[in-house]
Amino acid sequence: MASIFQKVLTLITGNEPIDRPFKKLTERQLIQMESEIGRELFGPIPAGHRREFFCLDDHTWIWHEEWKDADTGKRRVMTTRYEIHQNGILKVQDGTNYRFIEGEELHNLFLSIRLYYEGVMRGVYQTDPYTGLRIAAQN
Amino acid sequence: MSETPDYTSELTDYKIEQASQGEYTTGQFDLTREDEINSEVFDEMNADQQHMLLKEVQNTYGQEFEGHGAMTREAFSPEADYAGIASITDSVMSRRALELGLANSAPIVPYVTGPINKPASSVNTYKYQQPNETVITRSTEDPSPTQENFGLAA
Numbered sequence: 001m002a003s004i005f006q007k008v009l010t011l012i013t014g015n016e017p018i019d020r021p022f023k024k025l026t027e028r029q030l031i032q033m034e035s036e037i038g039r040e041l042f043g044p045i046p047a048g049h050r051r052e053f054f055c056l057d058d059h060t061w062i063w064h065e066e067w068k069d070a071d072t073g074k075r076r077v078m079t080t081r082y083e084i085h086q087n088g089i090l091k092v093q094d095g096t097n098y099r100f101i102e103g104e105e106l107h108n109l110f111l112s113i114r115l116y117y118e119g120v121m122r123g124v125y126q127t128d129p130y131t132g133l134r135i136a137a138q139n
Numbered sequence: 140m141s142e143t144p145d146y147t148s149e150l151t152d153y154k155i156e157q158a159s160q161g162e163y164t165t166g167q168f169d170l171t172r173e174d175e176i177n178s179e180v181f182d183e184m185n186a187d188q189q190h191m192l193l194k195e196v197q198n199t200y201g202q203e204f205e206g207h208g209a210m211t212r213e214a215f216s217p218e219a220d221y222a223g224i225a226s227i228t229d230s231v232m233s234r235r236a237l238e239l240g241l242a243n244s245a246p247i248v249p250y251v252t253g254p255i256n257k258p259a260s261s262v263n264t265y266k267y268q269q270p271n272e273t274v275i276t277r278s279t280e281d282p283s284p285t286q287e288n289f290g291l292a293a
Contacts, residue, residue: 034231055235117249130248
């Protein structure tokens with residue numbers, strides 16, 4: 001019965017159904033899925049490291065890194081917030097001065113975020129990043 | 140008031156000639172990929188000079204230079220980098236809101252995928268609006284990320 005329903009739906013919409021459970025995802029789950037793509041944007045993650053990179057909200061991007069200090073064996077955590085302000089992108093790190101990033105750092109962040117957008121649109125939302133249209137599932 | 144340096148004129152002619160011959164088309168003029176930059180002279184220019192040159196080419200050929208190449212060229216300026224970040228952030232949030240059922244409209248596409256001529260001041264017009272408190276209320280079962288707890292613990 002479900003198969004017939006899917007075929008009818010496909011005939012009506014012209015799109016193959018996307019292979020995703022009907023259960024609605026939470027914001028947290030979506031961010032996790034986005035971060036799975038985001039964390040891969042900066043090259044290989046060293047063994048023992050945990051990295052997250054994601055868009056937190058409409059004015060904040062997060063870079064989070066955790067690792068074990070080889071010398072002390074202690075767990076280290078570094079979290080960087082990039083906040084979008086009217087006058088620039090503010091880089092916020094614990095224990096350091098806040099500053100607006102510029103030059104190459106700003107440009108690299110932009111490129112990273114662009115890659116994030118392209119990857120997330122396709123990989124998480126099955127959406128063409130250039131048109132905003134849904135990508136039909138393969139097979 | 141200083142005049143615009145003359146260094147672009149000859150190269151502009153060169154690039155425009157190449158463009159007119161179809162050597163550069165949308166999507167191929169991507170300066171982030173070194174293998175797609177053919178002019179040795181062009182490579183020797185600094186980023187500002189390249190940006191100025193490309194602006195001239197774009198102004199001459201207008202819409203022919205939209206697309207990925209335009210997006211990359213525009214990104215040479217800090218203003219464009221900032222505008223791109225803001226615009227993409229809005230796009231991500233609008234797409235997420237759509238997925239969560241918090242928005243009904245189609246997700247916006249960031250301006251960086253659009254025309255190069257679109258001024259930075261015209262972007263970032265979309266504001267992520269949470270429709271009501273009930274929908275966005277966090278529960279212990281769904282701890283949405285905060286600045287202290289990113290909600291990504293294994």
